[in-house]
Amino acid sequence: MGKTLFDKIWDAHIVESIDGGQDIIYIDRHYIHEVTSPQAFDGLKERNLPVFRPNKTIATADHNVPTLNQHLPIKEELSRFQVEKLTENCKNFGVELYGLGHKLQGIVHVIGPELGMTRPGMTIVCGDSHTSTHGAFGCLAFGIGTSQVEHVFASQTLMLSRPKTMRITVNGKLQKGVGAKDIILYIIANLTAAGGTGYFVEYAGDTIRSLSMEGRMTVCNMSIEMGARGGHVGVDQTTIDYVEGKEHAPKGENWNKAVTYWNTLHSDIDAKFDKEYTFDAEDISPMITYGTNPGMGIKIDNPIPSELLNASEQKSLDYMGFDANESLLGKKIQHVFIGSCTNARIEDLREVAAFVKGKQKADHVSVMVVPGSKMVEAKAKAEGLNEIFEAAGMEIREPGCSACLGMNEDKIPSGEYCVSTSNRNFEGRQGQGARTILASPLTAAAAAIYGEIRDIRSLI
Amino acid sequence: MKIEKINILNTTAVPLPMEDIDTDQIIPARFLKALTKEGFGDNLFRDWRYDRNDQTIENFVLNNSKYAGQILVAGKNFGCGSSREHAAWALNDYGFKAVISSFFADIFKGNALNNGLLPIQVNTDDLNFIFTKIEENNNTKLSINLEDQTLSIGEWQRSFDINPYKKMCLLNGYSDLDFLLSKREKIEEFETKQLIY
Numbered sequence A: 001m002g003k004t005l006f007d008k009i010w011d012a013h014i015v016e017s018i019d020g021g022q023d024i025i026y027i028d029r030h031y032i033h034e035v036t037s038p039q040a041f042d043g044l045k046e047r048n049l050p051v052f053r054p055n056k057t058i059a060t061a062d063h064n065v066p067t068l069n070q071h072l073p074i075k076e077e078l079s080r081f082q083v084e085k086l087t088e089n090c091k092n093f094g095v096e097l098y099g100l101g102h103k104l105q106g107i108v109h110v111i112g113p114e115l116g117m118t119r120p121g122m123t124i125v126c127g128d129s130h131t132s133t134h135g136a137f138g139c140l141a142f143g144i145g146t147s148q149v150e151h152v153f154a155s156q157t158l159m160l161s162r163p164k165t166m167r168i169t170v171n172g173k174l175q176k177g178v179g180a181k182d183i184i185l186y187i188i189a190n191l192t193a194a195g196g197t198g199y200f201v202e203y204a205g206d207t208i209r210s211l212s213m214e215g216r217m218t219v220c221n222m223s224i225e226m227g228a229r230g231g232h233v234g235v236d237q238t239t240i241d242y243v244e245g246k247e248h249a250p251k252g253e254n255w256n257k258a259v260t261y262w263n264t265l266h267s268d269i270d271a272k273f274d275k276e277y278t279f280d281a282e283d284i285s286p287m288i289t290y291g292t293n294p295g296m297g298i299k300i301d302n303p304i305p306s307e308l309l310n311a312s313e314q315k316s317l318d319y320m321g322f323d324a325n326e327s328l329l330g331k332k333i334q335h336v337f338i339g340s341c342t343n344a345r346i347e348d349l350r351e352v353a354a355f356v357k358g359k360q361k362a363d364h365v366s367v368m369v370v371p372g373s374k375m376v377e378a379k380a381k382a383e384g385l386n387e388i389f390e391a392a393g394m395e396i397r398e399p400g401c402s403a404c405l406g407m408n409e410d411k412i413p414s415g416e417y418c419v420s421t422s423n424r425n426f427e428g429r430q431g432q433g434a435r436t437i438l439a440s441p442l443t444a445a446a447a448a449i450y451g452e453i454r455d456i457r458s459l460i
Numbered sequence B: 001m002k003i004e005k006i007n008i009l010n011t012t013a014v015p016l017p018m019e020d021i022d023t024d025q026i027i028p029a030r031f032l033k034a035l036t037k038e039g040f041g042d043n044l045f046r047d048w049r050y051d052r053n054d055q056t057i058e059n060f061v062l063n064n065s066k067y068a069g070q071i072l073v074a075g076k077n078f079g080c081g082s083s084r085e086h087a088a089w090a091l092n093d094y095g096f097k098a099v100i101s102s103f104f105a106d107i108f109k110g111n112a113l114n115n116g117l118l119p120i121q122v123n124t125d126d127l128n129f130i131f132t133k134i135e136e137n138n139n140t141k142l143s144i145n146l147e148d149q150t151l152s153i154g155e156w157q158r159s160f161d162i163n164p165y166k167k168m169c170l171l172n173g174y175s176d177l178d179f180l181l182s183k184r185e186k187i188e189e190f191e192t193k194q195l196i197y
């Protein structure tokens, strides 16, 4: 029987299989950030251990950083301590840091791929659930807890049990105005927020193949939102073209060897998955969420479902201030956030800019555009996107996680609606009491201009 | 960190029958700025326990003096969302030693096991049974025996699954790290053979 992509990579990284169904898996790339690493570094200090392979770990500061005046010291004391602690730990343990002020700083899941540090066939971990993003490159990438961050520091390995495999195939042509974010919101709405738990997902089919690397990253990014351990896409020419020439990509003879190997990184035709789903691209509409978990998504022109609300769902609607059966089209919103590791890459900003060019944001809406990295920021500037955003009355910030998580200074006020290109609509995720509506960059751009939820298909 | 050994629990439980409780609710992001693992218990379920003016929300179960104990019983898909291990630290720090649900998110489950917090998965009927028992009598005692892998309330008893390796770790207070460090030679040997680009 043929092998799945998952099995190929997993098997190539088993250091040892032990009794009790666990494997010791070697980790090729370890990304860290300021929030989930300090206790892991402390663990090393307690045991008097070094970082075993410091050159396989890359650090950045992203969650806690302000997105205004990054050249000044961080005002909020605890955030500043955490970022300073990261700097100190990286220095003491010999880990390379793309910290605040570095010309390549950015959200960890944005900078890894753009620097070519994420490459096909790798095992990649980070103390962050959206590590699944890197699966777009045909990697085995997943989020871990802080104890495991310490394990990787100390041994470059993890003790893991093999998840089950799931394939989600999407075939067909997407409607105008429908993109990668809509695909993944649609999948999650169908499978629910727990539908992928226990599984590692492979995204397949001609619709997925037709996506750019940025689009594939958006899809893989949100694998965790259906509970999956991770998600990935087999390697093809799109993958290889993206990696070629990146700063850390192999060069010369190594490049040729790498490409030969990478071209084997897809599931064999006769590979068997533990679970399979197939969706038709034409059925996917622009999607939005109406509740407080990412599985609570609907086609933008559908009403909020009313069948059999349980207590959790009712609590969720109450929090959002929505009613069952209500349509969200025409719903007034107060904020638009374009950013996060899901949708803050250059392609996302280009898409938004193309739509808002020559238009003005609605008066009552505040709009924040937060590039995912310094590199994205520089490209946006060079391409003249900033002028378009400014002319439309949208505010451009400096790179970071920003209003994705209500940890740094960027927060949405209580009770107000934010159409957000991020990945989580949990209660309070964007600030205490904030009401998050997840959507694609295009749907968010339309909300910015019209000040309400609109169907992008009628606007382009 | 030293992991506390666990084997037998015999305690009342706190019922929280909500589904899809994510780690942002267990411990909101604004409390993740600490540099140590201690003290997160005060902010466990912060925004469900206290309102924006820091006033106690009386009808939330942790504020209801009727309910206490070392076990939290919660609805399905507990611990979904962010990978923050702070969620497990907060539950531990508050005094919970086990969480019972019909379904756990993967990363949370791993984090819990790495911190000596026992995640026990039961089927939906059994979960409802436990909720009903606690509702009928808030002094209902639940017993967990890790060695035997059993959960019981009086005569009622169920066995639960746990990875044998993890069970061994919990019973002895071992962490993965002790094991991984002992494999150094194997790891170095693997590195010499590995093809990576």
Ligand code: SF4
Binding pocket: A062, A063, A107, A108, A109, A128, A130, A340, A341, A342, A400, A401, A404, A405, A422, A423
């Ligand atoms: S952008 Fe949001 S989801 Fe992504 S790493 Fe930052 S906080 Fe996490």
